[in-house]
Amino acid sequence: MMDHLSVKDQQALKMMAYNRYLFLRYMLAISFFANLNWGIFLIISKSTIAILPILLIILSVGPIYEQLILYNKPFENKELKFSVGYFILQLIINVSLMSTVGIESLYQLLFPFMANNWYGRIGIIGIQMIGIIISFACINKIKKIKKNKDSGYKRLQQLNKALQKEGQTYGK
Template identity: 30%
Template sequence: MSYDKTKQEQLRKETAETNFHYQRFLLLRYLLAIFFFANLYWALASFLSGGYLALMISVLLLVVCGFAVSEHVKLYGDKSDQVELKLYFNRYYHLFQTMVNACLFLIAVTDLGFNQMFPFLIDSFQTRLFIIGIVLLGSGLSWICLRRIRRISQKKDKQYQYIKDYKRSIS
């Protein structure tokens, strides 16, 4: 009976530690999901309206996002503190998303290619303001993710401190 309790307690501690490590990436996972679905909707709308340039760009974003998602799947159960290389595609995805957003911002501000990138929208001042707002929001979220990735790589995130405190408390 005592052996089972000891084994259960050890399993509980290991599970807690695994979850602490995986929670370091919680914000990155949720924002990646938001970007995935935003780009998926953009791809579907572009496909249905015949905007093939926008379709190619959105599909490329989805592919790179898929690689970033696969990194998160691999991170579950990984208790290593060396995550620099494990967030490789996440970093490049958010850099790529930011570059695309910068181009979309220029397209929304100028008259260059708006109908090719957003063939499913009516070209009006209100639509352009909406696109500018969405693009700025997306750029801000990507910047937050890049900052978070840097903090995790440098072990300066709060969750890392929680992990260290937890390890000290169970020792």
């Protein structure tokens, strides 16, 4: 696809292909730090449930690795198996956590650092809803990327077509 293009043009295409995954990288970072934050609060509260966010952090290593290797292979069709699995797991965890808000003993076990009133519970529901939306959005984005139906792919094709027409003059 890029053999006859200048190095600058090849880099432009490579970066544009890599940027198709930008949303996923940001959402993965948000999930990582949300789990880290939850884990720290649970550790400070001396809760044995701290193993759950720690496990989620460990499981995020696979998707993080997938994102790192994309830069060197941006034009290959990516399955992103670890990322899909991680966001499905994150979705299941978020739905499960949200469903525990009404059960006082589970709520106190999972969120001992939160106020045991409706303000705290509504806060947890809000946070879990954001997590659910992020997980759904990421799963949907991965499906679109796999089928080359994402807007980034369309822009990549337009740039490639423009570079082909210009015959290596772009970026010199």
